[in-house]
Amino acid sequence: xxxxxxxxxxxxxxLVRVMCSGRVDLEFVLRAFSNGMDGVFIGGCRLNExxxxxxxxxxxxxxxxxxxxxxxxxxxxxxxxxxEFMSSAEGIVFAEVMSEFGxxxxxLGPLGKGEGIDPNELKSKLAEIRKLVPYIKVVKNExxxxxLKKPEEYDQLFTKDEIDKLFSEVISYYIDxxxxxxxxxxxxxxxxxxxxxxxxxxxxxxxEKCIKCGxxxxxxxxxxxxxxxxxxxxxxxxIPEEKRTIVRxxxxx
Ligand code: SF4
Ligand code: SF4
Numbered sequence: 001x002x003x004x005x006x007x008x009x010x011x012x013x014x015l016v017r018v019m020c021s022g023r024v025d026l027e028f029v030l031r032a033f034s035n036g037m038d039g040v041f042i043g044g045c046r047l048n049e050x051x052x053x054x055x056x057x058x059x060x061x062x063x064x065x066x067x068x069x070x071x072x073x074x075x076x077x078x079x080x081x082x083x084e085f086m087s088s089a090e091g092i093v094f095a096e097v098m099s100e101f102g103x104x105x106x107x108l109g110p111l112g113k114g115e116g117i118d119p120n121e122l123k124s125k126l127a128e129i130r131k132l133v134p135y136i137k138v139v140k141n142e143x144x145x146x147x148l149k150k151p152e153e154y155d156q157l158f159t160k161d162e163i164d165k166l167f168s169e170v171i172s173y174y175i176d177x178x179x180x181x182x183x184x185x186x187x188x189x190x191x192x193x194x195x196x197x198x199x200x201x202x203x204x205x206x207x208e209k210c211i212k213c214g215x216x217x218x219x220x221x222x223x224x225x226x227x228x229x230x231x232x233x234x235x236x237x238x239i240p241e242e243k244r245t246i247v248r249x250x251x252x253x
Contacts, residue, residue: 010102022056039105
């Protein structure tokens with residue numbers, strides 16, 4: 001409506017249309033900041049007015065609340081991210097909010113510079129967090145799906161301590177070369193193709209590809225229990241390729 005009604009609003013904004021505000025992934029927001037955007041605004045339908053049972057706008061709200069805490073964790077001003085709910089007929093509201101947000105972002109200054117963070121440090125912090133997005137979404141799945149009733153509850157959904165802990169106690173998965181029997185179950189079930197697998201070869205997790213979903217930990221047969229969880233500590237280096245062949249007891253003779 002804002003365009004059709006020829007309403008004026010900040011010219012610095014670039015619009016990206018999505019089918020539902022719930023489609024705006026945490027990764028999209030972090031990518032926008034990584035690409036140098038100084039602010040991100042998300043416009044969604046009014047809460048409780050969604051035509052579908054999914055209520056994607058609640059998901060968008062929760063994602064924003066989480067992202068704001070993550071921004072604080074890495075030293076960014078959370079006011080660079082804003083979500084507002086309005087109907088498509090409220091062009092005036094949209095134009096006003098956009099102009100107000102544009103002015104706010106200008107006041108905050110360029111991303112990182114306004115907060116006094118070194119650009120390279122910010123770049124690497126954002127890259128680290130982006131790698132953890134699938135993990136964050138798995139760990140915070142329940143809260144991301146919650147329906148908060150009142151705005152007063154927004155600040156309590158994710159706390160500073162919880163986010164600090166989230167990043168200090170990141171879980172990694174490691175295959176114990178002494179226990180792996182190359183049954184290939186983990187490789188078949190891994191959703192990220194992160195398990196390096198071959199017949200009669202000790203399996204190895206490619207930590208760069210691993211999204212920390214924990215599936216390999218759950219599916220490794222109890223008689224082997226070869227996958228271990230490592231909390232907040234570095235993962236041992238992978239066993240060298242030339243040492244990965246498993247010699248079965250029956251073939252040793
Ligand atoms: S935790 Fe295991 S199953 Fe999940 S992505 Fe990593 S290697 Fe794959
Ligand atoms: S499921 Fe367990 S035993 Fe089987 S290949 Fe994976 S780590 Fe090895």
